Amino acid sequence: MGKQEKSGHLVLVMVPFQGHITPMLQLATILHSKGFSITIVHPELNFPNPSAHPDFTFISIPDKLTEPQLSDNDVAGVMRSLNNNCAAPLKQCLNKILHSHGHIAAIIYDTLMFCAQSIAHDLRLPGMTLRTSSATTLLFFTIFPQLDDRDFISTIESPELQALQLQRFRSLLSQNPTKAMVEMRATFTNAVISSSAIIVNSMEFLEQEALSKVKIFFPAPIFTIGPLHKLAPTIRGSLLTEDDKCISWLNKQAPESVIYVSFGSLASIDKEELIEAAWGLANSERPFLWVVRPGMVGGSSEWIELLPNGFQESVGQRACIVQWAPQKEVLAHAAVGGFWSHCGWNSTMESICEGLPMLCKPFFGDQLLNTSYICNVWKIGLELHELERGNVERTIKRLMVDMEGKVFRKRALDLKKDAALCLMKNGSSSCSLNDLTNHISLSSV
């Protein structure tokens, strides 16, 4: 057994989308630093660059996902196909690894790659799940659909959970679920309930009440180890090329003057919305850095050609538009004073760690819940309800100029301090990480 293998060999199973790839690579890096050797099993789609991670062994398995499926916006359907198509090759691959290594300490899979749990069980290996979103989301797929109204109400009786308006999300969730959604919830639930550990990229203080509920409903120990990007700061898991020119542009801007705008890796807007966002930003009179991802506007291959006539002339050097930014560096830059985000969980955690107030425009899934945390529980941001130029302009000014924004910033800075405490020697995330490494060692004996 080599030096890095003193703690054992872990197999990590990824979900091939940006918001899932990066946290899994971060966890791999952290566990490698604790002495584990790492094999990453990855569906063919969006395969990460192995040469950027020389410490890990990468194995690709066929996912048979098709282009029409991927552009269909049916997340549950894609996840069901991904799991159905990957199950047999994953099992074959794990058998091969077992054969060549003789031992696997644990299989750690993304919660959405739930087929890995039953395979781990068949092979008599500990299966551990990584939730790349909030701990609170675990309640939605698994617990809430099973509770009757009375039990549901008593479960969410706490000021934090009341403020989150979980009742609203529960009814959204139960509106005409597709067959794929119902199946996915059931399989997801079985996997999480049978797992031997639940790892969450979060911080105890952020979701204290929800975490206490999650702990009641799941038999496996929960390890809240976040923010992963601060524990593994060197990992750059971007699938698109990060355009560093925005950093030299930021260097020329006044402190806290810039609003950074990004809708993450999946959300898309139509051309009308792009035009309203563009004029809202222009009329706000604030400098802005805007990520316009290729394909973000109605799937079009055009890029800034889609921006309205006269827009570029009107904003001049006050705007910097890129296809993909080094986001963590941007958020940490002194010139950035606010973040207009789709509120994906990674972006939310990254923003909190830099103490930034947020403008929230959620699109789907957990982004709505994250927005509720940001605006109603942590109170560090505002929701942008209508993507209309006047509303965009007014809301940006409320966040970036008005007293209201200063109060959000003050609270966000308090959260930044709390986040730093989590990572200190006796902080909740550091302790949880130590507990996890002990748990893996004990589970694999």
Ligand code: UDX
């Ligand atoms: C998806 C879902 O949309 C989200 O709701 C879920 O929580 C995770 O999966 P995504 O759209 O990728 O997430 O958003 P997010 O979770 O915020 O992750 C995006 C990642 O890409 C972040 O780590 C961010 O730093 C990075 N990013 C984004 C860049 O590095 N550069 C960019 O220009 C934009």
